[in-house]
Amino acid sequence: MTSPESPDLSRRGFLAKLGLLFNVGVVATLSAPILAYVLSPASRKSNAGYESWVPLGSLDHFPSGQTRFATYRNPVVHPWDGETADIPCWVRNVDGKKFQVFAINCMHLGCPVRWFPQSNLFMCPCHGGAYYKDGSRAAGPPERGLFEYPNKIEGGTLLIHAGEMPTPVSRACNKSELVVIDS
Numbered sequence: 490m491t492s493p494e495s496p497d498l499s500r501r502g503f504l505a506k507l508g509l510l511f512n513v514g515v516v517a518t519l520s521a522p523i524l525a526y527v528l529s530p531a532s533r534k535s536n537a538g539y540e541s542w543v544p545l546g547s548l549d550h551f552p553s554g555q556t557r558f559a560t561y562r563n564p565v566v567h568p569w570d571g572e573t574a575d576i577p578c579w580v581r582n583v584d585g586k587k588f589q590v591f592a593i594n595c596m597h598l599g600c601p602v603r604w605f606p607q608s609n610l611f612m613c614p615c616h617g618g619a620y621y622k623d624g625s626r627a628a629g630p631p632e633r634g635l636f637e638y639p640n641k642i643e644g645g646t647l648l649i650h651a652g653e654m655p656t657p658v659s660r661a662c663n664k665s666e667l668v669v670i671d672s
């Protein structure tokens with residue numbers, strides 16, 4: 490029989506503690522990213538940036554009946570984002586009172602679509618996707634219209650609700666109601 494103070498037992502105890510410490514370290518290391526993933530929606534919801542309205546510019550920049558290119562600053566910007574936080578979009582002034590703002594990304598695989606006023610179409614250079622001027626799908630592989638940002642007018646400035654990323658699952662695309670300016 491081995492006494493409690495025997496070298497055998499103390500070595501066994503040391504190895505047991507070392508093993509326990511190792512297991513705790515492994516569990517902590519593995520659970521950190523999982524916890525971060527699980528908690529990220531909560532932290533995102535608490536971030537006011539996702540709920541903010543972002544200015545696109547004065548209404549003067551968007552002539553009636555035309556579609557213009559614009560950029561806005563991502564409301565959830567990090568110091569290291571640099572110019573990548575400047576997000577492009579297309580602004581359509583329908584009739585001087587109603588506006589539509591589209592994400593630039595094609596709803597097929599995300600290539601940047603371009604506006605062609607000659608044909609009144611948004612065209613995607615990657616696989617030939619096409620969209621009508623109101624953002625609805627016209628032809629090609631995309632299954633839905635362009636992502637449309639909710640927008641509003643305040644003090645002569647056009648603002649969009651830009652916290653949500655323009656992905657197919659984020660919101661029904663091209664379904665938001667047009668904004669009418671009170672005259």
Ligand code: FES
Binds near residue numbers: 595
């Ligand atoms: S990414 Fe636009 S059609 Fe494929």
